[in-house]
Amino acid sequence: MRALIIGIGQCGTKIADIFSLVDFESLAINTSRGDLDYLKHIPPERRILIGESLTGGKGVNANPVLGREAMKRDLPMVMKKISSIVGYEDVDIFFLTFGFGGGTGAGGTPVLAEALKEEYPDSLVVAIGALPLKEEGIRPTINAAITIDKLSKVADSIIAIDNNKLKEGDLDISQAYERINYTIVERIASLLALIDVPGEQTLDASDLKFVLKAFGSFATVGYAKARADQVKSLSRLITRSFESEGLYLEANVESALYGLVAIHGPPEVLKARDIFEALDELTGRIKGKQIFRGFYPDPRERDVEVVTLLSGIYESKSIEDIIITAKRYAKSFMKAKAEAEEKKKTLLNGLPDFDDIYPTEEGIDG
Ligand SMILES: Nc1nc2c(ncn2[C@@H]2O[C@H](COP(=O)(O)OP(=O)(O)OP(=O)(O)O)[C@@H](O)[C@H]2O)c(=O)[nH]1
Ligand SMILES: [Mg+2]
Known part of the structure; x- marks a missing residue:
């Protein structure tokens, strides 16, 4: 990859x-x-x-x-x-x-x-x-x-990160940018790190490309991590990864067409029953009903990490707010511009040229 x-x-x-x-x-x-x-x-x-x-x-x-x-x-x-x-x-x-x-x-x-x-x-x-x-x-x-x-x-896909989500913390703006930038990199890097690596049931580059080839719609990457000995419900952790706290975008995940879920952690926590239960729920919730899955049991690992990619999303409040505001502004701007042009035309209409006022000077014509 x-x-x-x-x-x-x-x-x-x-x-x-x-x-x-x-x-x-x-x-x-x-x-x-x-x-x-x-x-x-x-x-x-x-x-x-x-x-x-x-x-x-x-x-x-x-x-x-x-x-x-x-x-x-x-x-x-x-x-x-x-x-x-x-x-x-x-x-x-x-x-x-x-x-x-x-x-x-x-x-x-x-x-x-x-x-x-x-x-x-x-x-x-x-x-x-x-x-x-x-x-x-x-x-x-x-x-x-x-x-x-x-x-x-x-x-193929647009992964939009809503900076307005920055305001939920109490950091100053440059620290907040920094935090969001690191988060973006962490999410994408965690996702890519689990592609093409050996595991129980793994994800390869073609799975990832299938999910991201979504005709220019929106995609979002969710993430959740917890210490293995503190995970009471793996299903809950997986669910948390794709809920809004994980995403930096206000979006309706149920409008997604495709999903991809990668879970990495110690084998004793990655229980098949829990995983399938959570993935069944996610599959049931999203419109497209197609979820690719990868499990990566790793005996050396003490944390459980879940990365979720949802694509083909077309319902997002973050995006809609921007489009609606822009359209409203564009409409009133175009109207104001047309009025200004009309006003200018009416105001200046009927003015003569210089030649109508000043007699032709000798010497100019010949
Ligand atoms: N998440 C995040 N957003 C940023 C950061 N810096 C700027 N922005 C946002 O990006 C937009 C400005 O884009 P910039 O990348 O600064 O602009 P540019 O593409 O360099 O274009 P010009 O400066 O106009 O030449 C604003 O809407 C900011 O909110 C950052 O480090 N992180
Ligand atoms: Mg710039």
């Missing part, structure tokens, strides 16, 4: 940088030279500055039109770099990490996703994006809504 992580924009490259720390192949792309310099773990030759001719390396200031243009202009350079990293061994999944609310990530990610799908038709492209905080205002919300629309047409 081979994954390549590509971070776009500041939020995305910060997340990719953590992936690099835990030994994933990662690449950072940004319009801001300063933000690229700030990364700690991705080696300098894997940091790509795009749109320099457009922005002078200073970022795009939350303007996705510039972010899109920067990615388009430098796409040949970006694709060449990716091809040199990919080499002769196939990549199963490209994970694109980014913030939905900014300019570089929101504008550039759909352009790159489309190019990757074209160049690597057998690989999956999965977008992992952070949704803006409500307090950030209308612009990030618009950026997010339009980017969701674009990605839903090119990506």
